[in-house]
Amino acid sequence: MTTIQFETDADGIATLTIDVPGQSMNVIGPEFIADLSAAIDRIAGEDAIKGAVIRSGKDSGFMGGMDLKALPAMLAPGPDGKTDMATVFDKVFVLNALFRRLETCGKPVACAIEGTCVGGGFELALACHYRVVGDSAKTQLGLPEIMIGLFPGGGGSQRLPRITGVQTALIYMLQGKLFRPTEAAMLKVVDAVVPQGTATDAAKAWLKANPDSIIQPWDKKDFKFPGGAGGFNPAFIQTFIGAVPMTMKQTQRTMNAPIALLSAVYEGALLPFDRAIRIESKYFAKVIVDPQARNMIRTLFVNKQAAERGARRPKGEAKAPTKKLAMLGAGMMGAGIATVSAQAGIDVILLDRDMASAEKGKAHAESVLSKRLGKGMTPEKLAATLARITPTADFADLAGADFVIEAVFEDRAIKADATHKTEAVLGADTIFGSNTSTLPITGLAQAWSKPENFIGVHFFSPVEKMPLVEIIVGEKTGPQAIAKALDFVAQIKKTPIVVHDSRGFYTSRCFGTYVQEGAELIAEGVTPALIENAGKQLGMPVGPLAVSDEVSIELGYKVMKAAKADLGDAYKHQASDDVMATMVELGRLGRKNGKGYYDYPDDGKKLLWPGLADQFPPAAAQPSVEEVRERLLYRQLIECARCFEEGVLETPEDGDVGAVFGWGFAPSTGGPFSHMDTVGIAHVVKVLDRLAQAHGDRFAPTQQLRDMAARTVSFYDEAVQKAA
Known part of the structure; x- marks a missing residue:
């Protein structure tokens, strides 16, 4: 499998086009590392090659980060069943060593960025001598690894501070903030911003004009950190005096990666670059061997992406995108749903009890979207989005809608009345979704003459910011309704979980x-x-x-x-x-x-x-x-376990994603099921028994937990998932 196409033109400029087969976005895996290593050998060893430009062959963007499926191989225990830290370090350092070879190969290397460039892909760009990016509102660059329990491990924690200064680099890395092209240029993270589609030509032009630009700033004898660094530099010391307690306060000492990042940046700034990247790899190895990183990656990245790509969508159901949404209720929830739907290109009929209330809902959309002007939102785009929202107080105006979401007052009688009036206009073949947060869907579905077309679509407030949507399947909900709801969630770019009906759902x-x-x-x-x-x-x-x-x-x-x-x-x-x-x-x-x-x-x-x-x-x-x-934690854990035993949840993946993104369950754990697996089910049962004896039956372990403890299996064991 070839991940890099290598071509050399008449001017001696080598073009390395990255196109990882089978991936929608380029990612760094063993094959890519081997191919880039071979390409570096050619660039350095062939006299005819005067320089190289690295670009992407994918429309999706330049490159994402490490292929996290390769992580288990780094952590594979030795013959004695133990993980040898020296071996882990050697595996981790491979990428750092590779990028170091690239920037010291003796030839100028330029990076032509079109589209998204994040994580390890951005670390690759930082190792190039020149970075040019095509200007697009969709393009994002940066090092967001902290968001999934990691920190930059391919030299990013050492190169970015040497480009922007320590304080700025820490702000972006600790928060996982991304750069837009113009912002990146202002901070000198990229060297040039050019019209979209012209980055490769601009990179080649720079290479021809700068054949001797082969030394990175941090490899020059007179290099100094922007803003200063070192144990005797007041600004450097003050940065860490502030950063350490602020990070401790924000994370409550529950997360490993931010502390490791601070250590890597501080120690690395005091050392020559070749020593600094080894310091980074030392701390990166310590982070990835801890179960916290595994759990966070699995839930915040792998399972989240799987859910968004339709892991729970019924097989064989045709795609059913929503073209016109009937939104019943223009309060905060209804107005928020209307806003994100209109943003996704969906026409929305926003209905409330009177025109003033409906118009107030549209005004909410205008208020929210207006705050984004200049941040990817233009006046023209704002006007077009608002034009898709039609306020009304007349149910007859719902005609033509192909999906309904109800978000009226949390009262069965009021909801039933709105449901009956909607069916009179649209017919029962239309899929009807209720945004109720607690009322059982099976009962509400009785007001729709085809309950197989009735489903729960539970949003979280504020809708514009909260990423999760809980899809609730009633006793008679059919696969067509599930597919329709999931397709709608995908349109508005939210993360879905699918659960079965229960009071309060999951x-x-x-x-x-x-x-x-x-x-x-x-x-x-x-x-x-x-x-x-x-x-x-x-x-x-x-x-x-x-x-x-x-x-x-x-x-x-x-x-x-x-x-x-x-x-x-x-x-x-x-x-x-x-x-x-x-x-x-x-x-x-x-x-x-x-x-x-x-x-x-x-x-x-x-x-x-x-x-x-x-x-x-x-x-x-x-x-x-x-x-x-302990009480606050285990009271949540036992209720999650009950939901699993009762069949409200079908998978621990939905349980973890729903907990972290739905109510903010401690992200450092990866979610309640990941946490129970990590500490051990037997330990969970022991603690619950003690709490139940002291505080009552609300802590009593489920029979399923007792059985799992006896068999020493976990929620993520395939056998348990099949038996559930």
Whole structure:
């Protein structure tokens, strides 16, 4: 398999065209490494070659990063069953050594970038002597590895600081921020921006004009870091004095890669370049041997991409893209769905109870999109997008829609009324999706005369920013409806998971346990600050009380009352119910009315409400932060396990993707199922038994967990997935 086409023209310019077979985007794998190594030998060894330009043969862009399927080979244990760190280092250093050979081959090498160039592909570009990029609003460049539990391991952590300065490089690498072409040029990350489609010609022109440009700036004797570096440089020291505690605060010490990156940059900046890249590979090897990297890569990259590419789409169903969407409800959710749909080129009929409400929904779209002007959004594109949204208060205007999403008030009677009126216009053959967050889909489907065409399509707020959509399959939902919903999610570029019907489905049900356990702890007299800090130390975005305020204490209270009404005697009362009831009675509904567990003063600095101590007096003896953290974690884990045992989830992949992208479950774990596999199911059962004895049956392990522990198998074992 050839991944690089090598051609030399009459001027002695070699063109290396990267086109990795079988991949939609070029990626770095063993074959590419071997082919690039051979190409470097030719460039250095053939006198007729005066220089080289590296380009892509794919329309999708220049190159992505490492083919992560090659990662397990790097971590393969030796004959003794142990992973030898020296061997891992040698395997990791191969790419660093390869790019170092490229930039020291004795001939000028230019990189012609058209389209996306990220990760290892961008590290390849940084190793070239000249970088030119075609100007396109779709083009992104940079080193986003931190987003999946890694950091740049092909020299990027050493070259970027030597180009932009340490502080700027750290800002981009620690946040995984990407560059647009003009921004990259301003920061001197690329040397030139040219009209799209002309990068190769511009690169060749530079090579002809600069035959002696064969030494990188960091290899020159007089090289100095932009902005300075070294143990005696005040700016350098101040950068790390700020960066280290800020990173610790942001990650709550739960993530390995950011700390390793800081170490690699700091130590590497004090050393000659050849030593610096070995330092980088040392820290990179330490990161990838830890299960955290494996789990994060699997969930945040591999499983996420698989879901987006239709892993759960029914086989044999014809593609069914949405052309005209009937959006019922123009509130925050409906308006958000209308916005992302219009952006995807879908015509939207945005319906609400009156024209003023419908127009308010369209105004929301205009407000959101206007903030993107100058950031890939043009006035012309804005006008065209808004023109696709038609507000109305008349159900007759829904005629011609080929997909329906309902996001009206969370009340069965109101939803049923909207469903009946929609069917009267569109007919029951149209696929109908409900955006309910808690009401069982099977019950709602009774209002549609063909329940096989009724499905749950659960978005998260704010729709424009949240990446996940939970597709809920009712008892009678058919494959055509599943396919239609998944095709729609693909159109709007969101990440889908598919789950089966249940009260609260998967995400709302399991996320709710985090909030409920926080309220349980309040009821027991645990101090609010301890609860909140324990939640953040767990790796959750915010504490359970803060997130309860964000989603509204009142909403949680209403969901609890609805569940109690539906379940009757089967409903199990909890102390958290009383906490919510008290807060609602006090008029403390959450952030929406400016007071909940927190106060929200005008200066924007929210503070825990001092009155909590009066309503829920602190206990004389407080638990340790470890105990609180354990309860908040395992209450979520057991509910996820219950969803798996009950068949709400079919795969641990959906469970992990849904948890991380749906409610922000500690990303460093890779998700609840990855975490349970990593610590061991037997350990999980042991902890749950102890918590159940101390705090009640809500922590009791499932029978499936006990069986798995007895058989020493994990959720990601194929046998367990087939048996589930």
